[in-house]
Amino acid sequence: MKFKILVIAIFAGVSVFAQETEEKKVWTLEECVRYAEExxxxIQQVELDLENAKIDKSDAIGSFIPDLNASLRASGNSGLTxxxxxxxxxxxxxxxASGDVTSTLTLFDGLRNFHRLNRAKLNAIATQYQADDIRDDIRLAVANAYLQILSNRETLKVLKAxxxxxQQDLDRTVELVDNGVLPKGDLLxxxxxxxxQEQQIVNAENNILISRISLAQLLQISDYENFDVVDEGYVIPDDAVLSVSSDEIFQKALTFRNDIKASNxxxxxxxxxxxxxxxxRYPSLDAFINYNTRYSDQNRDPITGDLIGFKDQLWIYDGISYGAQISIPVLNGFNVKNNIKRNQINVERAKLQLKQDKLDLETDVNQAYVDVKGSFKSYEAAGKTVEARRLAYDYAKERYNVGLMNSFDFSQAQARLDxxxxxxxxxxxxxxxRLKVLKFYYGIPLEEW
Structure with missing residues (x-):
């Protein structure tokens, strides 16, 4: 499924270190998931994208506000000027010296400013959906790694039993060999x-350690020795989701899946x-207003011949200009036309991607549904096999104890039971x-798993 492909890429980004050196930290599944999400x-990168989306929205709002710019200029010249x-x-x-203050306001630009604002809002929503979709994949990946630890632990319990x-059979065989009932080869x-079995126990203990390290690495926790998980004692649930059809699950998934929302x-x-x-394609209309003034050290009073003061000149030679400007696109090397065509293609591409995402989701739901049904049948069959193998082992043990079965055949019965x-x-x-995966597609929160 898709989430299995994404696991490596997603968890390459988890990078906060947690160390519990004084005592072992035991984590629940919910704590592991929450830690990974935080x-x-x-996710942190996507949250930065959300901040960028807010800035884009601010830019779009700013296009409705008049701009205001000021400039100052001073220069010296010699010769003819x-x-x-x-x-x-x-x-x-x-x-x-001269200075001016100018303000401009876009009155109409083909409604592009309105569309940019709406786009900025949509982009923020889409980015949030992407972050939520990543969190969904994290939940599944952590749950899988967590359950692998519990599975390895239960395997170890079985091996130890x-x-x-x-060992009891060994003690009994020693007595039988000593009494001459069984040959020494049976003892061997x-x-x-x-x-x-001792070797299998060692391997099982190593598997537990490896699975703990794997989960810790997903969380980027470096203190493996003091990292452990709570043995929550999962049992086979009697879940109502098994009575729901795959099509019902798919239709419900369409309403809340974040990847579908992001695609929309x-x-x-x-x-x-x-x-x-x-x-x-439409004309743009802009209004402007400008205030300007200037100064020259050669400007003198025509009556007295005295140099007019700096402040006086700024008031004497100031002025205001205002007006409006319309720009009409006529010929621009087909840039506007081709840009429209490119965006039309992008719309069709986005629609096709949405259809593909829905098809992928339907495939994933159907696969999850089939996997649940198949894995449950495998579990039932495995239970029946264990019952049959245990009866066969008990029968073989009785025969072995009275010397009617050799040690090789008895060991084979033991191995088949194991x-x-x-x-x-x-x-x-x-x-x-696999049941958790199906619940995931059905929209059941982690807390209810």
């Missing part, structure tokens, strides 16, 4: 079985981009996890 780097206060040529050293039974066979939002985003592109019990544990947790 510290996943991919124009005095800005008189617009006359002068051939001398001159110092001039089998080893205790073998039982001892070999016990040694093999991407279609709307593409449509907004198309509307923005179409807006470039395999059956290990298969029962594996199929149990396989069914539990």
């Amino acid at each position: 510290n996943n780097l991919t 124009i005095d800005p206060t008189t617009n006359n040529f002068t051939n001398t050293n001159i110092f001039t 089998q080893y205790r039974a073998t 066979e039982i001892q070999a079985t016990a040694a093999n 939002a991407n279609v709307e985003l593409a449509q907004k981009d198309l509307e923005i592109a179409k807006g470039a 395999d059956a019990e290990a298969t029962l544990v594996r199929t149990k947790y396989d069914f539990i996890f």
Whole structure:
């Protein structure tokens, strides 16, 4: 399923270190999931994208507000130049200064400013859906790793119980050999079985350690020795979701799955981009107002001949200009036309992606549904096999104790029972996890798993 493909990429981003050096920290499934959600780097990156979306929205709102800009300029010239206060040529050293304040406002731009604002809002929603979809994948991945630890623990319990039974058989065989009832070769066979079970126990303990390390690595917890999980004692649930059809689950998943919501939002985003592109075909109308003033050290009073003061010149030579400007697109090298076509293609591409995402979801739901049914049948069959193997083992043990069965055949009966019990544990947790996946598609929260 898709979430299995995403697991490596998603958890490469989790990077907060937790160490419990004084005592072992025991985690529940809910704590593991919450920790991963809070510290996943991919989610943190998406949250930064959300901040960017807020900035984009602020930019879009700003397009409705008049801008205001000021400028100041001072310069010195020698030789022939124009005095800005008189617009006359002068051939001398001159110092001039000028300043202006300008405000412009877009009155109409083909409604592109409205479409940009709506697009910014949609983009924030789509980004939130993406973050939520990543959290969904995290929940599944953590649950799978968590259950693997519990499965390995239960396997170890089974192996230890089998080893205790073998030790009892070994003690009984020693007595039978000492009494001459059984040959010494039978004792060697039982001892070999016990040694093999000891090896299996060591392997099972290693598997528990490896699975604990795997979950800790998903959470980027470096103190493996002090990391452990609560043995919540999962049992086979009698769940109502098993009575729901796969089509019902799929139809419900369409209403809340974040990847479908994000795909829908991407279609709307593409449509907004198309509307923005179409807006470039229309004329744009802008209004402006400008205040300006200037100063020259050559500007003198015509009566007294005295230099007019800096402040006085700023008031004398100031002025205001205002007006409106319309820009009409006529020919622009087909840029507007081609940009519209590109965005039309993007809309169709987004719609096709939405259809594909729905098909993928339907496939995933059907696969999960079939997996649950199949894994439950495997679990039931494994249970029946264990019962049959245990009866066969008990019968073989009775025959072996009275010398009617050799040690090799008895060891084979023991091995078949061991395999059956290990298969029962594996199929149990396989069914539990696949059931959780189906609940996930049915919208049942983690807290109710």
